[in-house]
Amino acid sequence: xxxxxxxxxxxxxxxxxxxxxxxxxxxxxxxxxxEQNKAIKEISNCRTSxxxxxxxxxxxxxxxxxxxxxxxxxxxxxxxxxKRYDWINARLKTxxxxxxxxxxFTVPNQLFEIAIxxxxxxxxxxxxxxxxxxxxxxxxxxxxxxxxxxxDINNPSKIDLSFFGVLHTWGQSLVYHPHIHFIVxxxxxxxxxxxxNSKYKSKFLFPVKAMSKVFRGKFIQGIKxxxxxxxxxxxxxxxxxxxFESFINNITNxxxxxxxxxxxxxxxxxxxxxxRYTHKTAISNSRIISIDNNIVRFKYKDYKNNSKLxxxxxxxxxxxxxxxxxxxxKRYFRIRYYGKIQKLSTINNDKIIVKNENELKILAKQxxxxxxxxxxxxxxxxxxxxxxxxxxxxxxxxxxLALKEKKKFNDTT
Numbered sequence: 313x314x315x316x317x318x319x320x321x322x323x324x325x326x327x328x329x330x331x332x333x334x335x336x337x338x339x340x341x342x343x344x345x346x347e348q349n350k351a352i353k354e355i356s357n358c359r360t361s362x363x364x365x366x367x368x369x370x371x372x373x374x375x376x377x378x379x380x381x382x383x384x385x386x387x388x389x390x391x392x393x394x395k396r397y398d399w400i401n402a403r404l405k406t407x408x409x410x411x412x413x414x415x416x417f418t419v420p421n422q423l424f425e426i427a428i429x430x431x432x433x434x435x436x437x438x439x440x441x442x443x444x445x446x447x448x449x450x451x452x453x454x455x456x457x458x459x460x461x462x463x464d465i466n467n468p469s470k471i472d473l474s475f476f477g478v479l480h481t482w483g484q485s486l487v488y489h490p491h492i493h494f495i496v497x498x499x500x501x502x503x504x505x506x507x508x509n510s511k512y513k514s515k516f517l518f519p520v521k522a523m524s525k526v527f528r529g530k531f532i533q534g535i536k537x538x539x540x541x542x543x544x545x546x547x548x549x550x551x552x553x554x555x556f557e558s559f560i561n562n563i564t565n566x567x568x569x570x571x572x573x574x575x576x577x578x579x580x581x582x583x584x585x586x587x588r589y590t591h592k593t594a595i596s597n598s599r600i601i602s603i604d605n606n607i608v609r610f611k612y613k614d615y616k617n618n619s620k621l622x623x624x625x626x627x628x629x630x631x632x633x634x635x636x637x638x639x640x641x642k643r644y645f646r647i648r649y650y651g652k653i654q655k656l657s658t659i660n661n662d663k664i665i666v667k668n669e670n671e672l673k674i675l676a677k678q679x680x681x682x683x684x685x686x687x688x689x690x691x692x693x694x695x696x697x698x699x700x701x702x703x704x705x706x707x708x709x710x711x712x713l714a715l716k717e718k719k720k721f722n723d724t725t
Contacts, residue, residue, distance in 0.1 A: 324602075325597070325600045325601075325602065325603045326389070326390070326597040326600065327355055327388075327389055327593075327595070327597060327600070327635070328355055328356055328358055328390075329603055330600075330603055330608060330628060330631060330632065331352050331355055331356040331632070332356050333603065333628070334606070334628040334629070334632060335352050335356065335632060337629075338628075338629055338632045338633075339352070342633070344636065345639070345641075346642065347639050347640070347641065347642050348636045348639045350385070351385055351387045351388075351636070351639050352636075354383035354384075354385040354388065355383060355385060355387065355388045357383060358382055358383035358385070358388050358390055358391065359379070359380040359381070359382055359383075359390065360380055361380060361699075361723055361724050362699060363380065363381040363382065363383055363698075363699050364380070364381045364696070364697045364698040364699045364700075364701070364723075365378060365379060365380050365381060365697050365721070365723045366378070366379060366380075366381055366693055366695060366696045366697065366705075367693070367694050367695045367706075367712055367716070368691050368692065368693050368694065369691070369692060369694045370683035370685065370686060370688060370690060370691045371688075371690035371691070371692065372683060372686050372688035372690045373683065373685055373686040373688070375683065375684075375685040375686070376694070376712070376715055377684065378716055378719060378721040378723075380723075381696065381698075381699075387593055387594075387638070387639050388593065389593045389595070389596050389597050390597065392591040392592065392593065395591045396587050396590065396591035399587060399590055399591060400583055400584060400587050403583045410497055410498050410499040410506070410508060411498045411575035411576060411577055412495050412496060412497055412498065412575060412576045412582040413495070413496045413498060413516065413517045413572055413573065413574070413575050413576075414493065414494075414495060414572070414573040414576070414582070414585070414586075415446070415493075415494040415495075415496055415517070415570065415571065415572045415573070416491055416492065416493055416494070416570065416571040416572075417438065417441075417442035417445075417491060417492045417494065417527060417570055418489070418490075418491035418492075418568075418569065418570075418571075419438070419490070419491075419531065419568065420563055420566045420568065421489070422559075422562070422563055422566075423535075423563060424488050424489070424490065425547070426535070426544065426546065427488070427490050428488060428637065429545045429546075430538075430543075430544050430545055431640065431641050431644075432641045432644060433538055433543060433544065434490065435479055435490065435640070435641075435644065437531060437534045437535065437538070438479070438490060438491075438492055438531070439477065439479070439492060439648055440530075440534070441527055441530040441531045441534055442477065442492050442494065442527060443475075443477065443494075443648075443650050444530060445523055445526050445527045445530060446473060446475060446494065446496060446518075446523075446650075447473060447650070448526060449518040449522075449523060449526075450471050450473035450500055450518075451470060451471055453471075455509055455517070455518060456471070456500060456507045456508070456509055457507060457508050457509070458507060469502050469503050470502070471500035471501070471502045471507070472500060472501040472502065472651045473496065473497070473500050473501075473650070473651050474496075474497045474499075474500075474501065474650070474651035475494050475495060475496040475497060475649075475650050475651060476494070476495055476647065476648065476649040476650065477492045477493060477494040477495075477647070477648050477650075478492065478493045478586065478589045478590050478646060478647050479491075479492055479640070479646040479647075480492070480493060480589060481594075481637065481638045481640075482594040482595075482637075482638050484612035484613050484614070484615065485612050485624050486594055486595060486624075486626075486631070486634035486635060486637075486638075487634065488634070488637045488638075493586065493589050495582050495583075495586050496517055498517055498575055501651070515574060516572040516574070517572060517575075518572075520570045520571070520572050523570050524567075524568045524569060524570045525568075527568060527570060528564065528568040532560060532563070532564055535560070536560065539556055540553075590646075590647055593638070594634075594635055594637075594638040595610060595635065599611045599612070601623060603628070606627055606628045606629075607625055607626070607627060607628070608625075608626050608627075608628055608631040609623055609624070609625050610623065610624055610626075610631075611623055611624075612624050693705065693706070694706045694712070695707065695708055695712060697723070701723075
């Protein structure tokens, strides 16, 4: 650990710089997955001539700018802005306009070594056990206000809980820490009617201590099932069933924690809040302070010390190793939706809202990138050239070619 120096200055370095400088040596001595190799290659060449270029025009001032195309790799910290913008607007088109709760499911860190070498199985199990726990508690009518609901007490209809979750695998210091952030509506849907949670008066949705025990039971059962079906890759010291059972017993006896933050008052606030998690990589470029003599320094918050801002110092190899831990398996969906959250427009109830076009335009204006010259939000892409110098969108006119030459934009640099 070292002292913080010039911590408020704008960072001069990026993940791309670290990969360009040190990844060749790293890949020679470490075995990587195809997705990890792909991420290194694409991030190293992001916004260079390797991916072609594009021209954008501002409909406000008419200014045309040229820039290299991004790699669009989901692990690249420079390529998440547009995706975040699109996701926010998609989520706000239909939603339940009720308070929402931020809920986090995590597991003891003793399980992380199993997770690293069995990522898809482990992440799927984490999603399933956490979501099943929420669904199970939602079915108990004692948590809901049913005063205006007509139902058969002996055979009540199931309550559909609307929520969505985002898989995270990192902490501030890039350590491996798989967990899921869920955003849960404080309303259930039963027979196309919404009912609200009123039991704990906005403190939390369901009792977290009881949820933790249920989640633990489901997860332990799931990991044992995967083990006895010989689906897990394990170290030699856990391949024998006696050692594995001893390990699991130790994990079972530990305290499992579910965190549930008090409710967000509106759907807009919670969607904007969660977008910080949905389209975020393990570390942003803005946190990198320096790359010198095979050492990477970056800022992080120490949550165990009142979120104090500190600086972590790692060797380049260790930094790359930690970053690559957070590359998910190929085509693995880190965001998942549950309940009728995707089909809310089919429900007739005053708790369900659909944003009108004017509202959506306002929200789009708040989140859309601005023109660098006049700062308006009416910038659009007019032409895209791919890595093979082929026009894939728009029309390359003589006027655009002349302007490109005038601005001395070199598409082969």
